[in-house]
Amino acid sequence: MHRLAPSLAILFISCALSAPAYAGSAPQLLAFSKEAGFWHDSIAAGIQMLQAMSAQEARCCKASEDASVFSPATLAGVDAMVWLSTTGDVLNAEQEAAFEPTARGR
Numbered sequence: 001m002h003r004l005a006p007s008l009a010i011l012f013i014s015c016a017l018s019a020p021a022y023a024g025s026a027p028q029l030l031a032f033s034k035e036a037g038f039w040h041d042s043i044a045a046g047i048q049m050l051q052a053m054s055a056q057e058a059r060c061c062k063a064s065e066d067a068s069v070f071s072p073a074t075l076a077g078v079d080a081m082v083w084l085s086t087t088g089d090v091l092n093a094e095q096e097a098a099f100e101p102t103a104r105g106r
Contacts, residue, residue: 026059028060028082030078030080030082031068033083033086035090036087036090036095037087037088039089040085046084046085047063050063050084066093067090070095070096070099073096
């Protein structure tokens with residue numbers, strides 16, 4: 001876990017700094033950790049760390065292993081995303097298309 005935390009922290013900070021200005025709502029972070037192969041034991045600790053960091057910064061961090069979150073409607077409210085130790089091909093073509101900025105209205 002100690003080797004994982006600094007890299008996640010850097011990713012979280014860089015996502016937060018590059019996010020657009022927020023119009024009165026808390027920034028939304030999505031931690032996605034679907035596995036199509038090897039399960040990483042560090043995922044649970046990574047999610048806990050991201051949620052704790054988010055809470056300290058008045059942000060909302062949602063965690064999911066469910067690829068159905070990759071829809072234009074669901075992703076429209078997401079400002080930053082962390083791919084947390086995903087393995088394999090975890091999205092279908094429709095879910096990949098929903099991840100494109102134009103599909104989310106950005």
